[in-house]
Amino acid sequence: MSNPTIAIVGSGPIGSTYARLLVEQVPNARVLMFEAGPQLTGIAGESVRNIPDPAEKARAREMSQGPQAGAYRESLGIPAATVTEGMFTARQGTHLLDFGGAGSAHAPSFPAAAAATNVGGQGAHWTCATPSPAFSEKVPFIADDEWDGLIEEAKQLLHVHSAAFADSSVGEAIRSLLDEEFGAELPDGYGVGTLPVAGDPQPDGSVRWAGADVVLGPLIDKDSPLSKQFELRDLTLVRRVELDGHRVTGVTVEDLRTGKTSFVAADIVVVAADAFRSPQLLWASGVRPKALGHYLTEHPVVISTVALDAEKMRRFATEQDLDAELARRAQNPADPVAAVNRIPFSEPEHPFSVQVMYSESTPFPMEPGTPYSENRWGYVNMGYGMRKHPRYEDAVTFDDNEPDYRGFPNMSIEYALTDRENAEIAEATERLRRAGKALGVFVAEPRLMPNGSSLHYQGTMRMGQTNDGASVADPWSRVWGYENLVVGGNALIPTATAMNPTLMSVAIAVRGARKVAAELGSAIV
Template identity: 40%
Template sequence: MTRTFPGRVDVAVVGSGPCGAAVTRTLGERAPHLTVAVFEAGPQLTPTPGQHIKTIRDPTERAEAQRRSQGTGPAPDGRSARPGTYLLPDGYRTPGEDGLPAAAMSRNVGGMGAHWTGACPRPGESERIDFLPGLDALLDEAERLLNVRHDAFDDAPFTSVVRERLAVAFDSGRGTDRTVRAMPLAVRREPDGRVVWSGADVVFGEATLAGPRVSLYADAHVRRVRMESGRATGITVRDLVHGGEHEVAARAVVVAADALRTPQLLWASGLRPPALGRHLNDQHQVMHAARLRDVTGPDTVAGGASSGVNWVPYTDAEPFHGQVMQLDASPVPLADGDVPVPGSIVGLGWFCAKDVRAEDRVTFDHTRTDADGMPAPRIHYTLTDKDRTSLEAAHKAIRRAVEALGDPLDPEPITLPPGSSLHYQGTVRMGESDDGTSVCDPDGQVWGTGGVYVAGNGVIPTATACNPTLTSVALAVGAARHIAATLD
């Protein structure tokens, strides 16, 4: 870490989350001669940059790290964000629309990768990007960078029971890659059983940030991408520690923020392709909980995991994705003296694919600014009849899952407010051709520019229900490989 900003680099990466880390790591492996600087608007939370906050064992220190991730603006009235994130103070709903009242972001080295659940399912059926050659190879590479395992919690109590019961309820008629299975997770297990969740530190890799040609700057807010004759020439960055703005020349710039702040930076930089900010989509989310029936004693392995995670994959016939977790405690109060068998309480989350429309979008203008003085976002977002039908079907499916597992802990499933998934996509979407419906090409380069790339969940062009991180990291790898070949 340093406060001496460079005058010139080959590649400037804006954002230090898993996608910014994937770009940096790939450039280091593919083109080690290139100089790369990563700029992050938020603070460094852990001694190793980008670690997951669950690596902080002291609860007080962990809570402080979460607080430091929660931005610089005032807390919104009447709405609460989960720890480590912050909400849009205004502009989250346009009158007459549903909006995204729960839309949240984090601001720290490692981005949302410091707070996420580590779920890394692969997209299937129409979730896949059919015009992108080599998608599976990119997903394989993303699994390597994220350290994804498919059996991390197979020794958790009753996880096989949960999987078998869900399979009976859901597997009929599904393709072989869409049957119920363990959730792929970005995690490793230490010999003592301790769980270490992958953050951006794992994606960066130890050798990347230790190398002489890569540098990381925390508390460094990028304000503009500088352009000349349609090509990137660098960035303008504000030092949030000592004040002042600096110009950093670069041959390529990768904007790897999130689905709201990436289009914000492009817009502020005068890069405004017709699709910028459009096709915004969230995954509306349904929650339920169950208590396993007919389990009577501990099904534990010495040193084993306490909580299993299973997956009901998306299909076009059932356009939602189920994440099923065995919980350490009941999410609802139990009767006094009722102590459940470990592993017998199960939380279920069903994520629904959005009916993707250009009308759902984030916009910016010069009349409103956010706490950083950047153009403030305004959300235009509406659930369509198709979305409401999907939600109804998800309610039925999650009830079916609970009935297969045991007894419900709540009478009915709960639909969370729009934006709760934190899986916003589409605002800088990838496209096959420059026809006005996408922001970047299949290599992640913004249409009509030279050397301006985008990375992150916002690049995903399809309607997905699965957790998007694996896919967005895969697309970031593809962008980095193109940069390495172009700047060779």
């Protein structure tokens, strides 16, 4: 096909993966990316963690918060959401789906469900943890050698590196203590280690965190010829994917600055608008496979905070090491580079993903004078991420008769933890207690976070090997029965996972993009 047009809905890491690969691989392709939210910084899709000025950073976060963001919300004429006492609030940069006002989603069993609405999507706010899926987390019908190649390409696109903070002695001491406690129980290659993260280490020891900007790469570099093939339209809401039978013809978009609606013709449409709004858009467009919105999973999360015990830590690190760590963190107080350790998922030994983040203060205020309120050796915030096993009945559904605040069929989320998950949560909590004891003293006891807190929503457009009603997309991410309609994001993940999902979803998108490129006449052989 000559000069094909590809329309991409959503500018997060996944939409950006499609844009990058299709521009690079298909000669003369024109890629139009539509994003409902605003661009936050001069560099499209940049992580807000890179903004040095705290006021600027707060402003960028507020701009991403859709219906709950005060000044920005008012400028778009969206009526104020009612914030009621006792309701959940979202992580900065995100907004709750069930925000309690008119047009709010209904999600009492999944109350912390949240989204980001801005160029770069949640990828402008993420923590950048990029572990690889392992064992049964992987997609069972993609062969291992192909999968390894996809993960490798995904790592390059996201600028993943594993050596971050490996030279921190405090981090190493924490690893040594955890290894003493758990090492003998863990299989080779899956022991206590550092967490791979997406970002570029800088000469001064800081990290420039990766967002959709690094995935887009040359597409947003005005000096690159590839940028001529790419156009990003922010504040442009895709209202419908338009169809002629089972072929997509383009998208109907609304310019949120002017309120004008128009049709944009496209040869391929890629919907990468997150795990709730992508299925909602398909539903609104009349694309309604049985599995759409179903098999919702995330990661139940148990968290706690531990004051590091000086005596234990001094077995592996010196007071001078601690001073050096604190000096390094002081260089960038708004976003200090921390020692992040982990124990990865392994099967059957350790079906959990553990993150251990060092910090010199607790994430909550402590009364001066209370035990461990001033702890020279600092604290760790520890989280166990667990599996949610996919079930049809855990689902987001859509109501044609009740519009949400954007005029889309409103969402309701039904979700429940089963005995299987509760058993894994109990086991993880027990291990979290052991980890805490190995490192010091709990200043916040282990607690299970409300459903939706992980921000890792999966399964609502799951991929499958056959069109048996239990999946939405084929093994190359095309909606079953619609060859030129491609979907992307964590929603494609069909398995129960414990790891942070973005790297896996980028790998799945790489496979989907290669297929589209091949069919459009890829220049890559």
